[in-house]
Amino acid sequence: MQTPKLLAPTAKNSISDSGKIRAGIIFLLLLGISLLGFWITRGQGPGAAENQGVNLKQAIPVVVAKPIRQVFEHRVATQGNIEAKYTALVSPRIPGTLEKIFVDEGDGVVAGKTRLFTIDSVKLEQNAMIQEHALAIARCGHQQALANLEKVKADLDKAGLDFKRFERLLKNHNTTQDTFELQQSRYLQVSAVYKLAQAQAALAAEQVRQAEAALAIAKKDLSDTTVLAPISGRISRRFKEPGEMGSPGQPVVQIVDTSxxxxxxxxxxxxxxxxxxxxxxxxxxxxxxxxxxxxxxxxxxxxxxxxxxxxxxxxxxxxxxxxxxxxxxxxxxxxxxxxxxxxxxxxxxxxxxxxxxxxxxxxxxxxxxxxxxxxxxxxxxxxxxxxxxx
Structure with a gap:
C-alpha cells in the first residue's frame, strides 16, 4: 500500500494565488468608496445639511441703547523734541589766539558775570596805549589852534580899529587915499587869517573827537578779549581748546538755558x-x-x-x-x-x-x-x- 503524497505548490501556483488576493483587495476598496459616496449623497453624512441646502435662520442678538451726550475731541498725535528756549553759541568778537578757557561742559554760568574765555591781548594793549597817545597829541593840537585863534582875534581887533580911524581921517582929508587903502587891505587880510584860525581850531576839535573814538574802540577791543556769558544756563558743549585760533563766527562754547x-x-x-x-x-x-x-x-x-x-x-x-x-x-x-x-x-x-x-x-x-x-x-x-x- 502506497502512502499518499502532499503536493507542494509550485512557483507558478504561488504567483497566481497572490494576484487573486490583490485583485480581491482592490475590489473591496472600490466597493467601499462607492458605498461611502452613496451614503453622503443620500444625506446621511456630516455634510448632509450643506449638500441639501438647508437654510437655517440664526437669531442675531442685538443691544438697544439710547444716544448719550458726551465730550468729543479732535486729537492729533505726533512726536516732538524738548528744546531749550534760549541757547547761545559764543564765539570771539575779535580774531586771535585763545589764551584761556575758564569753563567746561556742565558748568553753570551767569549772564554778564561768568568769564568764558580770553583772547591774546598783547597787541590790543599796545594799540590802546598808542590811541591814548594819539588822543593826547590831538588835544595839544586843539589847544594850539585855540591859542592861535585868540592871537589872530587880537590882530583882527587892532586892524579893525586902525581901519576905522583911517576911514575918519580920510573923510576929514587928514590922510591920503593910498594910506587908507593900505589899512583897509591889512584889515581884510587879518580877517581872512582869523577865518583860517577858526577853521584850524574846528579841525583840531574834530581830531580830538576822532582820537577819542579810536581810543574807545581800542579799549572795547581790549575788553572783548575777555568774553562773558551772554545768558544764564549751563555749558552744553565746548568746541575749542586753549592755544587754538579763534575768530568771529566760530563758536568756542554753547550755553543752554535749562530753566x-x-x-x-x-x-x-x-x-x-x-x-x-x-x-x-x-x-x-x-x-x-x-x-x-x-x-x-x-x-x-x-x-x-x-x-x-x-x-x-x-x-x-x-x-x-x-x-x-x-x-x-x-x-x-x-x-x-x-x-x-x-x-x-x-x-x-x-x-x-x-x-x-x-x-x-x-x-x-x-x-x-x-x-x-x-x-x-x-x-x-x-x-x-x-x-x-x-
Whole structure:
C-alpha cells in the first residue's frame, strides 16, 4: 500500500494565488468608496445639511441703547523734541589766539558775570596805549589852534580899529587915499587869517573827537578779549581748546538755558487753520511721564513747501528737573472739543457708501437712517443729525 503524497505548490501556483488576493483587495476598496459616496449623497453624512441646502435662520442678538451726550475731541498725535528756549553759541568778537578757557561742559554760568574765555591781548594793549597817545597829541593840537585863534582875534581887533580911524581921517582929508587903502587891505587880510584860525581850531576839535573814538574802540577791543556769558544756563558743549585760533563766527562754547524749555513738533499743513497760538491745548508726555496740560505758544508763519508741514511750539510750565533738552516727547494737539450726541462706533454701518444707523420705531421694528458722523472718541461716534441723535 502506497502512502499518499502532499503536493507542494509550485512557483507558478504561488504567483497566481497572490494576484487573486490583490485583485480581491482592490475590489473591496472600490466597493467601499462607492458605498461611502452613496451614503453622503443620500444625506446621511456630516455634510448632509450643506449638500441639501438647508437654510437655517440664526437669531442675531442685538443691544438697544439710547444716544448719550458726551465730550468729543479732535486729537492729533505726533512726536516732538524738548528744546531749550534760549541757547547761545559764543564765539570771539575779535580774531586771535585763545589764551584761556575758564569753563567746561556742565558748568553753570551767569549772564554778564561768568568769564568764558580770553583772547591774546598783547597787541590790543599796545594799540590802546598808542590811541591814548594819539588822543593826547590831538588835544595839544586843539589847544594850539585855540591859542592861535585868540592871537589872530587880537590882530583882527587892532586892524579893525586902525581901519576905522583911517576911514575918519580920510573923510576929514587928514590922510591920503593910498594910506587908507593900505589899512583897509591889512584889515581884510587879518580877517581872512582869523577865518583860517577858526577853521584850524574846528579841525583840531574834530581830531580830538576822532582820537577819542579810536581810543574807545581800542579799549572795547581790549575788553572783548575777555568774553562773558551772554545768558544764564549751563555749558552744553565746548568746541575749542586753549592755544587754538579763534575768530568771529566760530563758536568756542554753547550755553543752554535749562530753566526755560519748550516742546517743538510738526503738524500737517491741512491743520494749519485749526491751530491758534495762546488757545490750542497740547498734551505732552516725556519718558512715560505726562506733563501738565500745555498751550501752544507759537505757530510758524509759513508752511514748509517740501514736506507740507508747519512747526508748533509750547513753552513748558511746571516741569521736573528730569526733563532735559533733546528728549523725545509724545505730543497730542487738541484742535477741537465739544459736547454732542454719540453712539457706539459699531452701531454705525456703511451701506451704499453712506453711514447708516438703525433705530427702533414705536412698533419695535428696526428702521435704517442715513446719518452724518463727526468726531470719534473713546469708541463712540458723534452724530450730527438732530432728528436721529435727539
Amino acid at each position: 526755560s524749555l519748550e516742546v517743538s513738533a510738526f503738524l500737517p499743513s491741512t491743520l494749519y487753520a485749526l491751530v491758534t497760538p495762546g488757545r490750542t491745548p497740547l498734551e505732552v508726555t516725556v519718558s512715560g511721564t505726562a506733563l501738565h496740560l500745555q498751550t501752544i505758544s507759537y505757530k510758524s508763519q509759513a508752511i514748509e513747501p517740501k514736506l507740507r508741514t508747519f512747526e508748533i511750539k509750547a513753552l513748558l510750565t511746571d516741569i521736573s528737573k528730569d526733563v532735559a533738552p533733546g528728549s523725545m516727547a509724545e505730543v497730542t494737539a487738541i484742535l477741537d472739543r465739544r459736547e454732542q450726541w454719540g453712539v457706539p462706533a459699531e452701531a454705525v454701518l456703511t451701506r451704499g457708501g453712506k453711514s447708516v444707523l438703525f433705530t427702533l420705531d414705536g412698533a419695535g421694528l428696526a428702521r435704517q437712517h442715513s446719518v452724518h458722523t463727526g468726531l470719534e472718541s473713546n469708541g463712540r461716534v458723534e452724530i450730527l443729525d438732530k432728528d436721529v441723535s435727539g
